[in-house]
Structure formats: structure tokens, C-alpha cells
Amino acid sequence: MFLLSVFSPLFGGLINTSPVARLLGHRGSSILAISCMVVAFISSVVIYYEVVFMGCAVSIDVAGTWFSVGSFGAGWTFNFDILTANMLFTVTGVSLAVHMYACDYMRQDPHLSLFLGYLSFFTGFMCVLVAADNLLVMLVGWEGIGVCSYLLIGYWSHRLSAVKSAQKAILVNRISDGLLMWGILWVWYHLGSLEYDLLNVYSASGFVGLSILIGAMGKSAQILFHVWLADAMEGPTPVSALIHAATLVTAGVYLLVRLHIHDEMFVIIVGSLTAFMAGVFGATQSDLKRVIAYSTCSQLGYMMVSLGLGETGAEASMGHLMTHASFKAALFLAAGMVISGNGGNQHIARYGGGAHSSMFTMLTLLVASLSLIGFPELSGFYSKETILNLAAICADPIADVAHTLLLLTAMLTSAYTTKLFYQCFMVDFSGSSVTPVRNILPTLAMAILLLDIMLKVWVGTNLLSGMLFFIPWGVKTLPFGLMIAGILTATAAVGSERFTLIRFAGSRWGFDQLFARSPVNPILDLGRITWAIGDRGLLSVGDLRSH
Numbered sequence: 001m002f003l004l005s006v007f008s009p010l011f012g013g014l015i016n017t018s019p020v021a022r023l024l025g026h027r028g029s030s031i032l033a034i035s036c037m038v039v040a041f042i043s044s045v046v047i048y049y050e051v052v053f054m055g056c057a058v059s060i061d062v063a064g065t066w067f068s069v070g071s072f073g074a075g076w077t078f079n080f081d082i083l084t085a086n087m088l089f090t091v092t093g094v095s096l097a098v099h100m101y102a103c104d105y106m107r108q109d110p111h112l113s114l115f116l117g118y119l120s121f122f123t124g125f126m127c128v129l130v131a132a133d134n135l136l137v138m139l140v141g142w143e144g145i146g147v148c149s150y151l152l153i154g155y156w157s158h159r160l161s162a163v164k165s166a167q168k169a170i171l172v173n174r175i176s177d178g179l180l181m182w183g184i185l186w187v188w189y190h191l192g193s194l195e196y197d198l199l200n201v202y203s204a205s206g207f208v209g210l211s212i213l214i215g216a217m218g219k220s221a222q223i224l225f226h227v228w229l230a231d232a233m234e235g236p237t238p239v240s241a242l243i244h245a246a247t248l249v250t251a252g253v254y255l256l257v258r259l260h261i262h263d264e265m266f267v268i269i270v271g272s273l274t275a276f277m278a279g280v281f282g283a284t285q286s287d288l289k290r291v292i293a294y295s296t297c298s299q300l301g302y303m304m305v306s307l308g309l310g311e312t313g314a315e316a317s318m319g320h321l322m323t324h325a326s327f328k329a330a331l332f333l334a335a336g337m338v339i340s341g342n343g344g345n346q347h348i349a350r351y352g353g354g355a356h357s358s359m360f361t362m363l364t365l366l367v368a369s370l371s372l373i374g375f376p377e378l379s380g381f382y383s384k385e386t387i388l389n390l391a392a393i394c395a396d397p398i399a400d401v402a403h404t405l406l407l408l409t410a411m412l413t414s415a416y417t418t419k420l421f422y423q424c425f426m427v428d429f430s431g432s433s434v435t436p437v438r439n440i441l442p443t444l445a446m447a448i449l450l451l452d453i454m455l456k457v458w459v460g461t462n463l464l465s466g467m468l469f470f471i472p473w474g475v476k477t478l479p480f481g482l483m484i485a486g487i488l489t490a491t492a493a494v495g496s497e498r499f500t501l502i503r504f505a506g507s508r509w510g511f512d513q514l515f516a517r518s519p520v521n522p523i524l525d526l527g528r529i530t531w532a533i534g535d536r537g538l539l540s541v542g543d544l545r546s547h
Helices: 006-016 020-053 082-105 113-133 133-153 162-191 198-202 206-219 228-234 236-246 248-258 264-285 288-307 311-341 361-374 378-395 396-425 440-455 458-463 471-493 508-546
Strands: 058-069 072-080
Touching: 006 020, 006 082, 006 113, 020 082, 020 113, 072 082, 072 113, 072 133, 082 113, 082 236, 082 248, 082 311, 082 440, 113 133, 113 236, 113 248, 133 162, 133 228, 133 236, 133 248, 133 458, 162 206, 162 228, 206 248, 206 264, 228 236, 228 288, 236 248, 236 288, 236 311, 248 288, 248 311, 264 288, 264 396, 288 311, 288 378, 288 396, 311 361, 311 378, 311 440, 361 378, 361 396, 361 440, 361 471, 378 396, 378 471, 396 471
Parallel strands: none
Antiparallel strands: 058 072
């Protein structure tokens, strides 16, 4: 029963990407994909009950020894503990909603079966990653979600922007993944094993900790490695929801929590800078999906800061990861309905108020937005408030700076989220007439995520309980005051140019130009030189001599 949560999505992906999918047709492939995800989700619920409530952690050896080199043996072993149970429940729940949404959203696509197969593979490899008992099996899932993200972001291969965005995502991640691989090899060299149990005893510090941390920074789109995240919006909306909610971008945070690489000042610095940077970028964007994408980057910064605050911070980081997955997936699915209702237009300044969307879409976007900005009594409020409180009571001066940046980020998040909702539903700049989109499967998918947001209030309250007595009243209420200030700022500035902070922020601080001029161009020049000397030069001369 436990293994169904891992292998059921992989089975659905295997069938839908094989020639058998032609026999099933679009309807059969949709039923198969959703059925496999239902089985995986039910299995995850059983695992959550057994592990979290009953306290029965389980380790399963699937296929014995995979391969052996000397005294080192790699095995296909999966471990289901509390951390795995929380992640599996989150991943499969969000993925089930996204699969249901995709079956309707992509129904006109001639290759729907292939798309659903990619989604299922993506979910399956993420489940392999979180259930792995050692670094080698984790690396299989890690690389699997990397390849699937490339296929999904560039799924619309007839669009040059989608192809370039997919290439950008995989190349940026190759840099960080290379350092992660180096760290794993270093661990194996020193320990002779890649089992998590030994790694929890061995302190991954120095070069090993830094290499694994940079590997996690690439997947979780931290500063310097964030450039691929917004461009990933070129993929279909279900892809954006799955990548930015509970799978790819959370893999790095999960890895750091699993390997106990936290309590590091470097992690706090990286996380706080990422959160503030993404908040500024989100406030200067006009593309609906890119605004939500930068909000994801910003919330990942919160999680990284929390990781640097010790063991309690790691728990708070996982709690925010779980709550964020629900409301961010709901945001993307509702945004997809808004975009469809406006004829595929993603520019929020050209929308026609709420006339092109159903009331349920408006409700979903409202609840998810309120959870994102940390409105009281919603799941996002409790998990974000926990992180802010932990940063406030930390005695380190760097934590004080991080707390200030996170507060400013909270105000920016409130401002651009309010602006997004206000321009989508409250004002009409378009004057166009498009039929509202009201379909059963997307509505059901958003209803599942709304229910998930409400249920995860329990997760947030458990995190925040026990801390209220140690936090001064002014510190506790300051985030709420900044949230109100952000809402008022946004409503006052919508429709004017005053909301655009500075032109430099609109260009995303020149990170794309920096990457193009420093690592990319020299590498391309080197490739041209080696091709001219090697492929076209020496090899062609050898061919002439052979003739």
C-alpha cells in the first residue's frame, strides 16, 4: 500500500507516453491519469495516518542491491517517516487537483496523452525523491524532475520563447546540480555510504554543506539562480501550478531539511535577499503568471530564512512549504481560468473586470490571495507568522536584518497581490467581450485546493502554538499592519504609473544580462572555438587523409 504512492504516478506516466495511449484515446488517458493520482493520494493519506498519528515509520527495500562497487552497495530503499508523509500528502494532493484541471484545460491539445504522461512522470519522480532512503535514490528523483520540467516548460515547442525558457531552466539547474553531485561524491568518499542515517550523524559542513546548499539553491530558485523561474511561465498553466506549488521548487528546501543543513548564517542571508528581491520584481510585473511566479520565489526565501534559524525553524519551513503548496496551486489554477476567460491574454492591465470569470474563480483567487498575504485565520497567516516570530526572537544581528527584509517583503507581497486581484475583478480596462469559462473539472480541482487550504490551518496553528508568550505585542501585530498598508498602497496606485518602483527593478536588476555576459557568452565562444578546431578542423583533416 505504501509503495502505491510512489509507483502509481510512474505507472500512469509510462502508459500515457507509450503507444498504448493511442488505443486509450484522450478520454481513456485522462481517466487513467486521474485514477493513478487518486490511488497515489489515497495511499498518501493512509501513510500520513499510519506515520503521523500512529507513529509507525516504515522502511521498504524494493529491489535489493542496485549495484555494488567494492564495499559500497546501492539499494532501492524507501523510508516513510514523518517528513516523507507530510511531503507525499502535499505532493499527491496538489498533483491530483492539477491533473483534473489539466484534463479540461488542455482538452483541445492533440497530444493530451503525452502531456498527462509528462505530468504523471513529474509527480512520480518527486515522490521518489521525497521517499528515498539514501542520496543515490534521491538523485534519481532529483534528475527525473529536472528532465520532466524541461519537457513540460517547453511542451509548446512551436513557440520559440517556450523552447528557450526550457533550455534556460535546465542549463541553470545543471550548474547547481553539478555542485550537488560533487557534494554527494565527497560524502561517499569520506563515509563510504550515502544512507541518510549516517548523514544525520555526519555534520555536512564546509565544502560539502556549501555544495549541497548551492544545489538546493538552484532547484529552489534562490538569488543568482532565480533567473529561470519566471521564464518557466511559458509552459501551460497546469505546469506552472505543479512546478511552483509542491514539486520542483520545494525539492531544494526538502533536501536541506532532510540532511539537517540549517542553522547557517549563509542560509539566512540568501533567503532574506531572495524574498526581498522577488517581492520587488513581483511588484513591477504586469504579466499575471509572472507576478505569481515571483511570489513563489519570495515565499521560498521565507522558507530558506526559517531553515537558518535552527531545528525549530526547519519545522516552520516545512509547515510553510505545505501551506504554500495549497494556496499557490489554487492561485495558478484560478489565474488559468481568468486567462482563458480573457482570450489567453496574461496582461493584467488589459482585463475586463470580473465579467469574464465565474464567481467561484473569483472566490478561489480571493481566498488564495488572502492566504498568500497572510490574512489572519488562514493557513498562510500561521505559517508565515511563525517564521517572522522566529526571526524576531533570534539573537543574531543577521537575523534582525533578515526580519526587517521579510517585513518589507510582506508589505510588497500584500501590495502586488491586491493589485493583481483588483485589476482582475474590480476594474475594466479592456472593453472586450469573452464568454466566461465555467467547467466542471477545473471547478472541482479548485474546490479541492480550497478545502486543502482550510484543512492546513491545523498545520499552521500547531506551528504557532507555544510561541505567542515570547513575542511582544508590537512585533506580533506589525506584519498585519504592513499587510494593510500594502493593500491601501495597491488600491491607491492601480491604473497609474506610481506603482512601478523604478525602471531598474522592472528589468529584474539586470540578472539576465549578467548571466548572458559572464558565463553564457564565454561558454558559447569556447564551444565555437572547439568546434572550429576539433570537429571542423582536426576531424575533417583526418577524413581527407583517409580518402
